[in-house]
Amino acid sequence: DAKTTQPNSMESNEEEPVHLPCNHSTISGTDYIHWYRQLPSQGPEYVIHGLTSNVNNRMASLAIAEDRKSSTLILHRATLRDAAVYYCILYNAGKSTFGDGTTLTVKP
Amino acid sequence: GAGVSQSPSNKVTEKGKDVELRCDPISGHTALYWYRQRLGQGLEFLIYFQGNSAPDKSGLPSDRFSAERTGESVSTLTIQRTQQEDSAVYLCASKQTYNSPLHFGNGTRLTVT
Numbered sequence: 062d063a064k065t066t067q068p069n070s071m072e073s074n075e076e077e078p079v080h081l082p083c084n085h086s087t088i089s090g091t092d093y094i095h096w097y098r099q100l101p102s103q104g105p106e107y108v109i110h111g112l113t114s115n116v117n118n119r120m121a122s123l124a125i126a127e128d129r130k131s132s133t134l135i136l137h138r139a140t141l142r143d144a145a146v147y148y149c150i151l152y153n154a155g156k157s158t159f160g161d162g163t164t165l166t167v168k169p
Numbered sequence: 170g171a172g173v174s175q176s177p178s179n180k181v182t183e184k185g186k187d188v189e190l191r192c193d194p195i196s197g198h199t200a201l202y203w204y205r206q207r208l209g210q211g212l213e214f215l216i217y218f219q220g221n222s223a224p225d226k227s228g229l230p231s232d233r234f235s236a237e238r239t240g241e242s243v244s245t246l247t248i249q250r251t252q253q254e255d256s257a258v259y260l261c262a263s264k265q266t267y268n269s270p271l272h273f274g275n276g277t278r279l280t281v282t
Binding site for chain 1: 227260262274
């Protein structure tokens with residue numbers, strides 16, 4: 062399976078932007094890049110996904126490198142409710158493998 | 170509409186007993202996944218069902234683990250002769266089509282004593 066690499070943890074101040082990186086150097090041409098986040102005691106929830114172009118939605122933005130070997134999830138103004146574990150996964154037909162994700166701490 | 174529903178939400182069992190975990194996916198979702206999440210760790214893929222195709226069982230950790238799905242509806246994950254290392258949260262997710270996002274339930278927390 063194609064694998065992703067993320068930092069174990071990151072910190073941000075409230076109301077500041079947060080850039081969460083993900084490396085996926087073995088991505089194949091048909092793999093989509095999906096991001097999920099998991100709040101305590103809940104299942105993961107979908108955040109955003111993309112294939113080649115940058116994407117924006119109400120939750121976040123996704124910036125994808127031109128060679129697609131890395132991507133960055135951007136939270137434009139972090140809130141305390143954004144504190145969670147963020148997972149970047151490569152998504153294709155069939156099983157989707159999650160890594161250990163990045164634990165985001167947001168300081169007031 | 171209703172999301173992915175898992176039951177029970179918590180299960181405590183004695184070592185050696187069998188347990189059955191249930192997942193009700195979102196109606197119309199053709200694909201269903203089971204994951205295991207140990208305390209403080211990421212999600213570990215267990216099994217994947219897609220329509221009427223043979224399931225991908227490559228993540229099942231031992232022959233004590235099995236899962237079934239009837240058509241595109243309910244799935245059950247069965248763990249036989251439970252061991253303490255089986256203690257974890259078992260998460261189910263479903264998706265509608267090839268590139269649809271995964272929708273997760275809140276999981277079943279299994280504790281083996």
